[in-house]
Amino acid sequence: MKTTGTLIAAFGRQYEVRTDDGEILLCVPRGKKSVFACGDRVQVASTGPGQGVIDKLIERTSLLYRSDAWRQKLIAANATQVVMVVATEPSFSDEFVSRCVCAAEDQHVKVLIVLNKTDLPAGLEDARARLATFSALGYPVLELSALDDVEALRARLIGETSLLVGQSGMGKSTLTNALIPEARAETREISEVLDTGKHTTTFARLYPLPEGGGIIDSPGMQTFGLVHLSSEALEASFPEFRPYAGQCRFRDCRHDTEPGCALREAADAGKIDARRLRQFLEFRAECESARRQAQGW
Ligand SMILES: Nc1nc2c(ncn2[C@@H]2O[C@H](COP(=O)(O)OP(=O)(O)OP(=O)(O)O)[C@@H](O)[C@H]2O)c(=O)[nH]1
Ligand SMILES: [Zn+2]
Numbered sequence: 178m179k180t181t182g183t184l185i186a187a188f189g190r191q192y193e194v195r196t197d198d199g200e201i202l203l204c205v206p207r208g209k210k211s212v213f214a215c216g217d218r219v220q221v222a223s224t225g226p227g228q229g230v231i232d233k234l235i236e237r238t239s240l241l242y243r244s245d246a247w248r249q250k251l252i253a254a255n256a257t258q259v260v261m262v263v264a265t266e267p268s269f270s271d272e273f274v275s276r277c278v279c280a281a282e283d284q285h286v287k288v289l290i291v292l293n294k295t296d297l298p299a300g301l302e303d304a305r306a307r308l309a310t311f312s313a314l315g316y317p318v319l320e321l322s323a324l325d326d327v328e329a330l331r332a333r334l335i336g337e338t339s340l341l342v343g344q345s346g347m348g349k350s351t352l353t354n355a356l357i358p359e360a361r362a363e364t365r366e367i368s369e370v371l372d373t374g375k376h377t378t379t380f381a382r383l384y385p386l387p388e389g390g391g392i393i394d395s396p397g398m399q400t401f402g403l404v405h406l407s408s409e410a411l412e413a414s415f416p417e418f419r420p421y422a423g424q425c426r427f428r429d430c431r432h433d434t435e436p437g438c439a440l441r442e443a444a445d446a447g448k449i450d451a452r453r454l455r456q457f458l459e460f461r462a463e464c465e466s467a468r469r470q471a472q473g474w
Contacts, residue, residue, distance in 0.1 A: 184217040202229035214251035215381035239284040245402040246467035262343035265300035276401035282414035296322040323351040345397030
């Protein structure tokens with residue numbers, strides 16, 4: 178019997194699919210090479226009680242992934258919003274935030290930044306100052322404490338499929354558990370099955386929200402490679418650069434050392450954040466070098 182469903186967890190080559198009738202099937206893909214991501218809509222055929230094969234991928238509206246020279250790692254499909262979790266402590270990397278924002282912009286997915294652990298005041302002012310760059314670009318920043326009250330966040334999740342991303346230790350799991358109490362039990366069960374023996378998130382899982390929409394919790398990560406973005410796509414994922422498109426003296430300006438570069442002039446005049454321009458140049462250099470490595474140059 179064939180039916181459609183949503184891929185709600187991905188562990189290795191095994192996938193958990195919730196059919197549109199609400200049945201949970203543990204599935205393997207039919208094609209050897211097919212790779213799916215949490216959030217994918219798929220056609221499945223059941224092959225036995227609680228089991229099935231994935232026959233077909235239904236076209237994605239968005240795909241978030243990270244990549245280096247050798248690997249691409251799918252994180253989530255069909256997300257409509259990326260929720261970046263940062264905290265007052267441990268200190269977060271604003272470069273990591275920029276990278277996630279690029280991945281989201283590239284896929285035309287909304288961004289929400291959550292500053293967690295506001296109950297710990299020591300790092301609060303510093304965190305706010307570093308997030309000011311992003312709020313100035315129009316990305317909303319929501320302050321909260323996952324241990325205290327997550328209702329303001331819940332309100333921003335209704336009707337969205339939100340991917341939660343963050344460096345390890347920012348409190349993603351704590352947030353997920355506060356939003357979805359049954360997540361706690363499930364996380365523990367699965368880590369026992371996989372015998373990881375620890376409670377950190379090791380794979381992505383989609384939790385439906387009672388109010389509509391869902392959240393995808395992803396493993397904590399320390400890097401977020403953007404090698405899959407071409408230099409043009411990377412540039413387009415910095416929204417503050419857009420007003421300067423085509424304004425450099427040279428049409429093929431790389432915004433690096435060329436005279437008459439509109440972006441560098443804008444940065445010197447304080448119209449765009451010089452640090453973000455530096456990040457763009459760094460990300461691009463990293464991507465170009467990784468692509469050369471991958472091609473064996
Ligand atoms: N004081 C305070 N501590 C928090 C808050 N949220 C989370 N924590 C603590 O921060 C630590 C890390 O939280 P986790 O939820 O495990 O972090 P995570 O981002 O899921 O980390 P990974 O599982 O490694 O990806 C835990 O000790 C939490 O209890 C908060 O709002 N305030
Ligand atoms: Zn330029």
